[in-house]
Amino acid sequence: MNTEPRIHLKSRLLPALVIILIALQIFAPYDGWLILLVGLGGAWLSGYLWVHILAKNLSIHREMRYGWAQVGDRLEERFTLTNHNWVPALWVEVIDHTSMPDYQVSRATGVGGSSTNRWITQGVCNQRGLFTLGPTSLRSGDPLGIFSLEINDPKSTNLMITPPIVPLPSIEVAPGGRSGEGRPKPDAPEQTVSTSGVRQYVAGDSLRWIHWRTTARRNELYVRLFEGTPAGDWWIVLDMDQSVQVGEGQNATQEHGIILAASLADRGLRTQRSVGLVANSQELVWLPPKQSDAQRWEILRALALAEPGHRSLSDLLTGIKPSLGKDASLILITPDMSGKWIEALLPLYWVGVVPTVLLLDPISFGGTDRVRDILPSLIDLGIAHYVIPREFLDRPEARPGQAGHWEWRVSPSGRAIPISKPQDMSWREIA
Numbered sequence: 001m002n003t004e005p006r007i008h009l010k011s012r013l014l015p016a017l018v019i020i021l022i023a024l025q026i027f028a029p030y031d032g033w034l035i036l037l038v039g040l041g042g043a044w045l046s047g048y049l050w051v052h053i054l055a056k057n058l059s060i061h062r063e064m065r066y067g068w069a070q071v072g073d074r075l076e077e078r079f080t081l082t083n084h085n086w087v088p089a090l091w092v093e094v095i096d097h098t099s100m101p102d103y104q105v106s107r108a109t110g111v112g113g114s115s116t117n118r119w120i121t122q123g124v125c126n127q128r129g130l131f132t133l134g135p136t137s138l139r140s141g142d143p144l145g146i147f148s149l150e151i152n153d154p155k156s157t158n159l160m161i162t163p164p165i166v167p168l169p170s171i172e173v174a175p176g177g178r179s180g181e182g183r184p185k186p187d188a189p190e191q192t193v194s195t196s197g198v199r200q201y202v203a204g205d206s207l208r209w210i211h212w213r214t215t216a217r218r219n220e221l222y223v224r225l226f227e228g229t230p231a232g233d234w235w236i237v238l239d240m241d242q243s244v245q246v247g248e249g250q251n252a253t254q255e256h257g258i259i260l261a262a263s264l265a266d267r268g269l270r271t272q273r274s275v276g277l278v279a280n281s282q283e284l285v286w287l288p289p290k291q292s293d294a295q296r297w298e299i300l301r302a303l304a305l306a307e308p309g310h311r312s313l314s315d316l317l318t319g320i321k322p323s324l325g326k327d328a329s330l331i332l333i334t335p336d337m338s339g340k341w342i343e344a345l346l347p348l349y350w351v352g353v354v355p356t357v358l359l360l361d362p363i364s365f366g367g368t369d370r371v372r373d374i375l376p377s378l379i380d381l382g383i384a385h386y387v388i389p390r391e392f393l394d395r396p397e398a399r400p401g402q403a404g405h406w407e408w409r410v411s412p413s414g415r416a417i418p419i420s421k422p423q424d425m426s427w428r429e430i431a
Contacts, residue, residue, distance in 0.1 A: 005055035006150045007048070014044055014146060047146035050087060057085035058111075060094065060136055060153050062430045069161045075123045077105060081138075086113040093139040100131040100159065125161045127250075128258070128304045133159045134430050157430050162300040163255075163262040166393060173234065173264070173329055174356045174384040232327035232354065233289035234268040236261050236299075237316065238279040239334035239341075242308035246335055246360075246367035247390070253335040253360045253367075256393060258303045260333050260358060265299045277302060278320055280311035288323070317344035328353050335360040337369035342377055349381070357385040364389035 009015070021037040024030070061080040083089055089111050096105045105121040134156030141148045201210065201221035214222040238261045246253045261277065268275040269291065276289035277299050285302045287295070313336055324330065330353050334341070337359070349355060357378060362369040371387050378385045 003152055003154050007051050007055060008148045008150070010141075010145060010148050014040060018044060043144055044146060047142035047144055050142040051140070051147045051149040053085050053087045054083075054089055054140055055149055055151065057087075058083055058089055058092070058138060058140065058149075058151060060138055060151075062134060062136060062153070062155065064133065064157075064430060069125060069159050071125055071128050071161060071164045073125050075103070075125055075159075077121050079105075079119055079121065081109065081111050081117040083111045083113060083115055088113040089140050090143055091140060095137040095139065097135050097137065097156075098131065098133050100125070100127070100133070100161070102126050128161050128163045128255075130305060131159045131161065133157050155430050160301060160304055162304045163258045165263050165266045166259060168260070168263050168267065171264070171358070171386055172356075172384075173268075173331055174354045232329045234264075234273050234275045234329050234331060235289065235320070235324060236264055236268075236275065236277045236331045237313075237320070237333065238277065238281075238285075238303075238306075239313045239316070239332070239336055240279050240281040240306060240308050241312055241336065242310055244313075244334070244336040244338075245308055246362045246369075247365035251365065251390060253362070253365050254306075254308055256360055256365075256388065256390065257333045257335070258306060259393060260388065262300055262303050264331055266296060269293075269296050275299070278316065279303075279306055280309050280313065280316045281306040282309045284309075284311070289328075313341040314344040317341060317348065321348055324348060324351075324353050330355045331358065332356070333358045333360070335362050335365070335367070335369075337362060337371060337374050339374045339377055342374075342381075345383075346381075349383070355383050357383055359385060359387050361387050361389045364391065 018037065018041050021033050021040065025033045025037060059082050061082065063078045063080075065076040065078070079094065081092060081094070091108065091110050093108050094106055096103075098105070100123075103123045105123065107119075107121075109117055109119070111117040134153070136153045136155070138151040138153070139148065140151075201223050209223040211222045211224045238257055240254055240257070244253075247255075249255075261279075265275050265277065272291060274289035274291040275295065277285055277287045279285035279302070283305075285306060287298055287302060313334055330348065332345070332355055334357070345355060359371055359374070361371050363371070375385070375387075
């Protein structure tokens, strides 16, 4: 983008008339020609000087508030339009070149001589992805509309909008990593272990490991810890195969699958699990399990940029087999009801990988495949599974985007009182 101010003559009629009047005055002197020449020439010159002064003294300063970037969160900006000279800008068009969809902050305004005009805009982050906030352009002109002025401010910043993280209380991941947990195997020898302590119960823990004395004493569920039996890693496998996706926009299966993957990853990391992510998107996502805040960011970033690809789920499961240990919990998210991928899942299942399958119900997204066609196979194999309809994420407690929002209550006298406000209210300059 060209950063130098640009001045444009909006019509060539005025200079043409001035040239004609000069010629007439030379070859046929007349007071009328002279009056017109002085009037039109003066307007031409004054218009140019007006916009030339504005080009040197007009500037825009842009700041943003709230540093998060999650779908549903509020984005707030403050614009400061400054005129450093006594010549007023009677009209100024502020044009925003932000790439984020459904975010419109462009406006028409004005600013007096040697003064400042400031305003605040608000918007909501409606779509995940990597976007650019800015740059900004100013358009103005002289009062007679003879010249136009364009000033480009190249300052911009990248804005990563991650998928929302929502509570998923009804989904329990089948745990791996302990003898006796996951799918029972009648012919598998039971390993002798000894307890080394207790910890609080989390969703997915086997009830057989509850330590009842500690539970009774503390009035909360506690389970035993075992020596030499590490907790299994979580491998989240997200099916992004374009050919099996159903729905459009934010109501598509890939978007709901991404929200599920982000929410499950966050849950696993909060319970001290090592969590990894694999997805057959346009660019293959391969993040081996780790346990850190940095891993949470890497997973959210990968999900924010993920787009449907062309690799099948069967090929993906076959490719990850060498990397999965026998103590791993595999969380499979897919809208594919054909069942072709079950054959690729079986070798992982046989070596001790404990799967949990989340089936995105195609019917609720406008598709035709029926979930019931695949359920008997999963039931016969004893694989934990859940059917996720589109309405699953429409629950009030699962709606994201609380960051940046105020909550109010109305007193008996009718006064609005804030009961919750954003923690960080500072402004950050866009550079």
